[in-house]
Amino acid sequence: MAATGAGGGGRGGPGQEERDAKLGHEAEAAVGATADGPELGTGAGRLAEGxxxxxxxxxxxxxxxxxxxxxxxxxxxxxxxxxxxxxxxxECGGAPVHMRVHDAASRVTIDVTAVGEASGMAAYRIAEFTP
Known part of the structure; x- marks a missing residue:
């Protein structure tokens, strides 16, 4: 089955939406986006769109x-x-990966893209770094 555009219902209709929601919650939980504490930004998205x-x-x-x-x-x-x-x-399903940004600019660029035929959801979380 061919994939449709972002506004066209996605792959597989409601079943795909439920799968994406479940995987999105898993990815967000892995980065601590659902935890209490100081955060400056979070986001999640399908790997197909990045x-x-x-x-x-x-x-x-x-x-x-x-x-x-x-x-x-x-x-x-x-x-x-x-x-x-x-x-x-x-790695999807693996441990979260962390990067540190020291002496940040006012805007940083964050990109997450699929490697090869990867599918699922990705999430990120920005928090203040305290050594």
């Missing part, structure tokens, strides 16, 4: 960006700030 965001942060501060993936395969997480780029592989 996550592409540029959150506003306090310049000069340090942050921890956590990523998780639920589903099959792996994702590639990228964080860019002040010309520096860090890329890490995130």
């Amino acid at each position: 996550i592409h965001t540029q959150p506003l942060l306090t310049p000069g501060e340090s942050y921890k960006v956590s990523f998780a993936c639920a589903g099959s395969g792996a994702a590639e997480a990228t964080v860019q700030s002040k010309g520096a780029t860090e890329v890490k592989k995130v």
Whole structure:
């Protein structure tokens, strides 16, 4: 079955939506997006579309960006700030991956994309970094 566009019902209709919701909750829980505590931003999205965001942060501060993936395969997480780029592989169903951003710019770029034929949901969480 061919995939449809983002507004066209997705793959498999309601069953796919339920699966995505379940996997989204798993990925969000893995990064602590559902936990109490200070956070500056969270997000989740289907690996098919990826996550592409540029959150506003306090310049000069340090942050921890956590990523998780639920589903099959792996994702590639990228964080860019002040010309520096860090890329890490995130295994779906594996442990969360963390990146630190020191002396952040006011905007950082966060991208999460599927590796190969990976499918499922990915999530990220930004929190203040305290050593």
